[in-house]
Amino acid sequence: MDFEKILNGSRNYTFHSHTQFCDARAPMEEMVRAALAQGVEFYGFTPHSPVPVPSPCNMSRESVPEYLAEVERLRKLFADRPIRLFAGMEVDYLGPDWGAASEYFRSLPLDYTISSIHFIANQHGEPVDVDGSFDNFKRRMADLFNGDIDYVVDTFFHRTLDMIAAGGFDILGHFDKIGLNAGYYAPEIEDGSHFQGLVNKVIDEIIARGLTIELNTKSREQHGRFIPHERHLPRLIQAGVPILVNSDAHRPDRITASRDEAFRILDTLTHKHGTPLA
Ligand SMILES: [Zn+2]
Ligand SMILES: [Zn+2]
Numbered sequence: 001m002d003f004e005k006i007l008n009g010s011r012n013y014t015f016h017s018h019t020q021f022c023d024a025r026a027p028m029e030e031m032v033r034a035a036l037a038q039g040v041e042f043y044g045f046t047p048h049s050p051v052p053v054p055s056p057c058n059m060s061r062e063s064v065p066e067y068l069a070e071v072e073r074l075r076k077l078f079a080d081r082p083i084r085l086f087a088g089m090e091v092d093y094l095g096p097d098w099g100a101a102s103e104y105f106r107s108l109p110l111d112y113t114i115s116s117i118h119f120i121a122n123q124h125g126e127p128v129d130v131d132g133s134f135d136n137f138k139r140r141m142a143d144l145f146n147g148d149i150d151y152v153v154d155t156f157f158h159r160t161l162d163m164i165a166a167g168g169f170d171i172l173g174h175f176d177k178i179g180l181n182a183g184y185y186a187p188e189i190e191d192g193s194h195f196q197g198l199v200n201k202v203i204d205e206i207i208a209r210g211l212t213i214e215l216n217t218k219s220r221e222q223h224g225r226f227i228p229h230e231r232h233l234p235r236l237i238q239a240g241v242p243i244l245v246n247s248d249a250h251r252p253d254r255i256t257a258s259r260d261e262a263f264r265i266l267d268t269l270t271h272k273h274g275t276p277l278a
Contacts, residue, residue, distance in 0.1 A: 001086075001112040001170050003212065003244060006042065011263060013042035014255060015088060015171065016114060016214060016246035021059040021067045022048040024250045028070055029077070034252030036083050044086035045071060046114050049105065051092050053119070053127045058092065068109065086111040090173060093117055093163035094127060101168030114214070115163055116173030120155045123148070130156065130178060137181040149186050150194075153178055157198035164205045171244060174216040174227040175202055190229070203232060207239040215266065218248035220258035230265065237269045 007013055017031060018024035024031065028045060035043045050061040059067065071087040078085065091113045093099035100106075100115045118131035122144050130137060130152060145152055156178040164172065176199050179190045189195055206213060213236065216227040228236075236243065245262045249255045 003112075003170075004242065006084075010041055011245070011259075012040050013044075013244075014040060014247045014249065014259075015042070015044035015086065015112070015244055016046050016090065016173070016216065016248045017044065017255065018090075018248070018250045019045055019047040019059075019067065019070075021063045021070075023057040026252050028074060030252055031249070031255065032074055032078060032083065032085065035255050036078075036081055038256045040255060041082055042084050042086070044088045044112065046088040046090040048118075049089050049091040051094060051119070051127075052098060053094070055119075055129065057118075057129075057132075064108065088112045088114065088170075090114045090116050091169065092119060093159065093166070094119055095121075095159075095162070096166065099163060099166050099168065101166040106168060112170035113168070114171040114173040115169035117156060117159055117163060117177075120152065120159055123151065130181060134181055134184045138185065141185060149182055149189060153182050153189065153195060153198065157202060160202050161205060164202070164209065164211070167209075170212060171246075172206065172211050172213045174218075174248070175199075175206070175213065176228045176232070177216075177219075179229060180219055180223055180225065180227070199228075199232060203235060206236070206241055212242040212244065214244045214246040215262050216246055216248050217258035217262050218254070220261065226258075226262060226265075233265065233269055234273065237266070238273045 020027045048058040051058045075085050087110055089110050091100040091105050093115055100113045119127040119129050122128050128140055128144050141147055183190045220226055245259055247255055247257050
């Protein structure tokens with residue numbers, strides 16, 4: 001999907017939002033009403049995709065047709081309102097057999113996909129969610145990863161590189177998000193050259209492949225940071241990487257959270273480096 005063309009300069013959008021079919025706190029209709037009230041003109045739904053492992057946060061394969069029908073119903077319901085709705089999906093990458101490039105996801109009539117990592121394989125090859133709250137992360141570090149934070153960080157970024165190589169998606173989702181939980185677990189880890197080297201490898205690939213990324217604002221208020229971390233924005237902007245500001249909202253009152261601040265930062269950096277943004 002050509003986001004730049006669709007937006008035509010508008011900043012009143014979000015292309016990352018969740019639904020009752022996955023783990024949002026409100027039904028899609030309520031999210032659209034809230035988006036309208038917050039001045040959003042382009043609104044993309046991206047429920048967490050089906051995954052082949054038990055997960056309370058992901059939609060089931062059976063509910064996918066119901067989700068797509070609900071987008072259609074809402075398009076009709078809001079046809080005379082100044083908002084355009086998009087049927088997207090945040091597709092989990094779980095390895096070569098499961099991701100946005102898989103035949104199943106390619107066959108769905110979606111407008112676009114975000115590709116994200118929430119699960120990585122532990123040392124026994126079992127998929128473990130590393131994206132949740134820090135309390136859960138800490139417990140899983142002890143119970144499922146043998147306390148090996150370097151393993152978790154390395155595996156997260158190597159899986160991210162595999163996901164990029166597999167392709168088949170429109171937006172790369174929150175690509176250094178492991179820094180959030182890893183940073184709580186081992187406070188200096190993110191500043192280290194090993195961690196930064198891994199992030200920079202991902203950014204090399206983003207630039208080389210001309211990927212569109214998101215500046216995800218979901219963690220800004222609660223955790224004081226954007227995803228990716230602000231320190232990476234100058235390099236991304238200098239390279240002309242298209243960046244969409246997405247709120248990753250799971251609640252109606254979060255649809256435009258921290259958006260103005262995100263655009264202010266991007267504008268300041270763009271002014272400095274003179275590169276246009278998506
Ligand atoms: Zn996500
Ligand atoms: Zn999300």
